[in-house]
Amino acid sequence: MTLILTRSDIVTLLKDAGEDVEAAVEQCHLDLALGRAVLPPPPAMPLPGSDGTFLAMAAASAPAGLATVKLLADLPANRERGLPVQRSAVLAVSAETGACQALLDGAEVTRARTAAATAVATRALAREDARTLGLIGTGPLARAHARALLPGRAYERVVLWGRTPARSQELADWIRTELATDATVTTGPRAVVEASDVLCTLTPSREPLVLGSWLSPGQHINAVGAPPRPDHREIDTEGVVRSRVVVDAYTTARAKSGEVLIPLAEGAVTEDDFRCELGAVLAGLEPGRTSDSDITLFNSVGVGLQDLALARLLIDLAHARGVGTRIELSS
Structure with a gap:
């Protein structure tokens, strides 16, 4: 049957x-x-x-x-x-x-496994003293990520931003009510980035919403939202260059991820800069975060x-x- x-x-x-x-x-x-x-x-x-x-x-x-x-x-x-x-x-x-x-x-x-992969990567790569979670994007994927990342973890507050103010406020209210965590709507992507210890980008953006110059030592970023197309990305080239990149699967990222393909085409990175897979980090075959000052980036394309x-x-x-x-x- x-x-x-x-x-x-x-x-x-x-x-x-x-x-x-x-x-x-x-x-x-x-x-x-x-x-x-x-x-x-x-x-x-x-x-x-x-x-x-x-x-x-x-x-x-x-x-x-x-x-x-x-x-x-x-x-x-x-x-x-x-x-x-x-x-x-x-x-x-x-x-x-x-x-x-x-x-x-x-x-x-798709929604559940994507948020779960972010939770697994964040546990493996973020600093243990991370206390502020940032969300860029306020759709269903953002809600799934808040539900996956907040319960049982030590975050003290969430900062978020989306293009529609009413949806942003609705998400903040839901996080406060349902997940018992303080949540604040900020003025834009830069404000979210600069306030966050752990950042999740959850938009279908074609052009970068996050600039590398905004990132701080010790941050962990989950680049999640961009569709699996080589011309779409949420993080700019400088952000990728400044980060230790971990991918869900190298062959998929090499074929579909604008986050790595655009910097690669520009000559800003080499293929060796994004060969490290999440599974290898979990298995102890590759290092993840090597110091508290590392900027780590989980490039989540999503895999079968x-x-x-x-x-x-x-x-x-x-x-x-x-x-x-x-x-x-x-x-």
């Missing part, structure tokens, strides 16, 4: 599962570093006559017993239609038999292995709780 999980099913299953999600994402990066998982770079398929792009994000994991592919549609024209710019679905098959185990809506999977990790968790939770729809796909 094939399990179908809708967005509402996934929201139900992920409620109060934050620690399990973070653990699953951490484990998948360890598996990649230790050679127990496969993660090819996703092919990009630009649609002729359109600014839309489709990406097939595949992965396979021996420990998880799954192979998955998420088909991601990045369609900027959807913004004018009042539809999500990015839509996706995840197909999961048994690594042993090839049987189709599940089909999952991709929106909540993270989707696989969430698919495995969600399939197991759904079977345990009787959630989802089951069909005989091969009949």
Whole structure:
């Protein structure tokens, strides 16, 4: 039988599962570093006559017993239609038999695994005395990041900014009420950067919103929001040059990340400057932060292995709780 999980099913299953999600994402990066998982770079398929792009994000994991592919549609024209710019679905098959185990809506999977990857990277790379969290961007991804980063950690306040003042204030109010942490809306990106010990950029920006000249020794930055396109970035070249860069996966960053491809094309960095992967840091194979004065940058493009990790968790939770729809796909 094939399990179908809708967005509402996934929201139900992920409620109060934050620690399990973070653990699953951490484990998948360890598996990649230790050679127990496969993660090819996703092919990009630009649609002729359109600014839309489709990406097939595949992965396979021996420990998880799954192979998955998420088909991601990045369609900027959807913004004018009042539809999500990015839509996706995840197909999961048994690594042993090839049987189709599940089909999952991709929106909540993507949001949850992205925030969890940021939490894992921040725990590995940020200074232990980090107390102020900065958020640039106020959409659903920002809310997911606040939920993933704040509970159980020592942040004393959040500073944030978004293009729409009302949404910024709404997010600040939600953080104060739901997460019991002081939150303040600032005047712009620079004010957020200069006030933050840990900074998350969570916008679909094409042009940099954060300048390297604003960064301070000891900061940790999570560059998360830019779409997987080589001409989009949130951090400028100086910011990348000043930072020790850790990527989620080198081959994916090399193919899709404007954060590293633009400085590389400019001759400001070499490929060796962004070969360090998160899994290698977690496994102790590569150093992460080497001193309190390092500026560390986690370049989060998002990878199919993270989707696989969430698919495995969600399939197991759904079977345990009787959630989802089951069909005989091969009949």
